[in-house]
Amino acid sequence: MILVLKTIMAITWKDILSEFRSRDTLSSMMIFCLIVVIIFNFMFEPGSTNVREMVPGILWIAITFAGILGLNRSFIYEVDHGSLLGLLLCPVDHYVIYLGKMIGNFIFMLIMEIILIPLLIIFFNLNIFSILLPLSLVVFLGTLGFAAVGTLLSAISVNTRAREILLPVLLFPVVIPILLAAVKSTTILINGGTLSDTISWIKILSGFDIVFLVLSSLLFEFVVED
Amino acid sequence: MxxxxxxxxxxxxxxxxxxxxxxxxxxxxxxxxxxxxxxxxxxxxxxxxxxxxxxxxxxxxxxxxxxxxxxxxxxIGFIGHQSFLYGNLSAEENLTFYARMYGLKNEKNIIHAKLTQVGLYDRRDDLVRNFSRGMQQRLTIARALLPDPKIxxxxxxxxxxxxxxxxxxxxxxxxxxxxxxxxxxxxxxxxxxxxxxxxxxxxxxxxxxxxxxxxxxxxxxxxxxxxxxxxxxx
Missing domain, CATH: 3.40.50.300 (P-loop containing nucleotide triphosphate hydrolases)
Known part of the structure; x- marks a missing residue:
């Protein structure tokens, strides 16, 4: 078990180190988030009362599309430079490779969100400090489910000619339950609700996270099989 | 056999x-x-x-x-025409990654020995993306030899x-x-x-x-x- 964990961490460490040297993925995700926040900011008059109703949608649009930018790149280097074969030749179960890549994608999305949420607070003049913890839980669970299924579908789409287009086409229908639960619970929290008001949505989020993680781990073997 | x-x-x-x-x-x-x-x-x-x-x-x-x-x-050690190496990692980091994937103990000593064997010990901290094709192929040999394969x-x-x-x-x-x-x-x-x-x-x-x-x-x-x-x- 410890060996499996070490191997998973080795893959995640490799992806993070590689990304911090190139900054290819994170920079494009950040720029996309900034553009989304600025464009939506132009929609509202200063002090508009509609802001609180729109912010959950803006937050999850930014997370979803910036997340796809990151997921798209997740396997491109591995496939284009043949290093996916190198990973598959290692004496580890293939689900270990999936989990290592998934955790890497999840961390990149979390880093992007740590910058995105303060941007939303500043640009939309939000006072959400009292709900920061429950909001973080919702964002954490939503991102986990998104990264879980997105990593698997990224491994499928990377071997096709239209890989950048195929990933969102495959991903969006599958993650609808995750996005629905995440947007609904974010809306409740931003409009004055508490954690207990969102508990049913959080249960749905957690349930789908577990299902997506287990299924994706099991299916990855067949995705990378020759 | x-x-x-x-x-x-x-x-x-x-x-x-x-x-x-x-x-x-x-x-x-x-x-x-x-x-x-x-x-x-x-x-x-x-x-x-x-x-x-x-x-x-x-x-x-x-x-x-x-x-x-x-x-x-x-x-099994596999050497193909593709290196399976990561350009944004140094030679030593690449081998460290694969050593962990193989669950090798005493990884540092093994890695240094393999880098010396292929003549890349002095370039161990250089990023692989700056290596020539020949140097990458030598590092590929080091990678393949890490677990001391029988095949x-x-x-x-x-x-x-x-x-x-x-x-x-x-x-x-x-x-x-x-x-x-x-x-x-x-x-x-x-x-x-x-x-x-x-x-x-x-x-x-x-x-x-x-x-x-x-x-x-x-x-x-x-x-x-x-x-x-x-x-x-x-």
């Missing part, structure tokens, strides 16, 4: 390999030659557990390949190397030959590796059309045999 029993691999109606039988013993260096599309890479992919045969089985030591892929992969599979390893790279790579290949190790190399260039080989197999259209110990055969006679068996020159 590797025992390949009646391996067939098909993709739909296309047969990449048909009825391959081969027995390879420790200490032997086999070159598998054949024209493009003969099935050389497919055979190596099956041997390395990357691909499953449609029919037949492979026994490596006491293991049957599709029963315990993980155990088998720990005994080394080489898939067109000279591809993309200049003459200096080929000479250096050939001398490194010589150092890989030990009485306990099996080496299998595919190439479409008959000359490269011929001097090192103890055995040869000629593959054409998915079938082994000739296999034998090299014995006293010289290269010219081998070329004639190759042309006769495949209908091609080189």
């Amino acid at each position: 590797i025992k390949i029993n009646n391996i067939t691999k098909s993709f739909g109606n296309f047969f990449a390999l048909r009825g391959i039988d081969l027995q390879i013993h420790s200490g032997e260096f086999w070159i598998i030659v054949g024209p493009n599309g003969a099935g050389k890479t497919t055979l190596l992919k099956i041997l390395s557990t990357l691909s499953k045969p449609t029919e037949g089985k492979i026994e490596i030591g006491r293991n049957i390949s599709d029963q315990s892929g993980i155990e088998l992969r720990s005994q 080394i599979l080489l898939d067109e390893p000279f591809s993309g190397l200049d003459q200096q790279g080929i000479d250096l790579f050939s001398s490194l290949l010589t150092s890989l030959i030990t009485p306990e190790r099996i080496i299998l190399m595919t190439t479409h260039n008959l000359y490269l590796g011929w001097e090192l080989a103890t055995h040869y197999a000629i593959l054409a259209k998915g079938k082994i059309v000739e296999k034998n110990s090299r014995g006293d055969m010289n290269f010219e006679n081998f070329k004639i045999l190759y042309r006769k068996r495949t209908g091609e020159g080189n």
Whole structure:
């Protein structure tokens, strides 16, 4: 078990180190988030009362599309430079490779969100400090489910000619339950609700996270099989 | 020992390999030659557990390949025309990553020994993206040797190397030959590796059309045999 964990961490460490040297993925995700926040900011008059109703949608649009930018790149280097074969030749179960890549994608999305949420607070003049913890839980669970299924579908789409287009086409229908639960619970929290008001949505989020993680781990073997 | 029993691999109606039988013993260096599309890479992919045969089985030591892929992969070092290295990591970081994937203990000492063996110890902190193709291929050898594999599979390893790279790579290949190790190399260039080989197999259209110990055969006679068996020159 410890060996499996070490191997998973080795893959995640490799992806993070590689990304911090190139900054290819994170920079494009950040720029996309900034553009989304600025464009939506132009929609509202200063002090508009509609802001609180729109912010959950803006937050999850930014997370979803910036997340796809990151997921798209997740396997491109591995496939284009043949290093996916190198990973598959290692004496580890293939689900270990999936989990290592998934955790890497999840961390990149979390880093992007740590910058995105303060941007939303500043640009939309939000006072959400009292709900920061429950909001973080919702964002954490939503991102986990998104990264879980997105990593698997990224491994499928990377071997096709239209890989950048195929990933969102495959991903969006599958993650609808995750996005629905995440947007609904974010809306409740931003409009004055508490954690207990969102508990049913959080249960749905957690349930789908577990299902997506287990299924994706099991299916990855067949995705990378020759 | 590797025992390949009646391996067939098909993709739909296309047969990449048909009825391959081969027995390879420790200490032997086999070159598998054949024209493009003969099935050389497919055979190596099956041997390395990357691909499953449609029919037949492979026994490596006491293991049957599709029963315990993980155990088998720990005994195999694979060197292809792609390096499997990460350009944004240094030479040492690349080897550290693979050492962890193989669960090696005492990884630092092993990595430094392998880097010294391939002459890259002084460049261990340099990013791989700044390496020449020859240096990357030397680091690839270090990567493949990390777990001290009993079997080394080489898939067109000279591809993309200049003459200096080929000479250096050939001398490194010589150092890989030990009485306990099996080496299998595919190439479409008959000359490269011929001097090192103890055995040869000629593959054409998915079938082994000739296999034998090299014995006293010289290269010219081998070329004639190759042309006769495949209908091609080189």
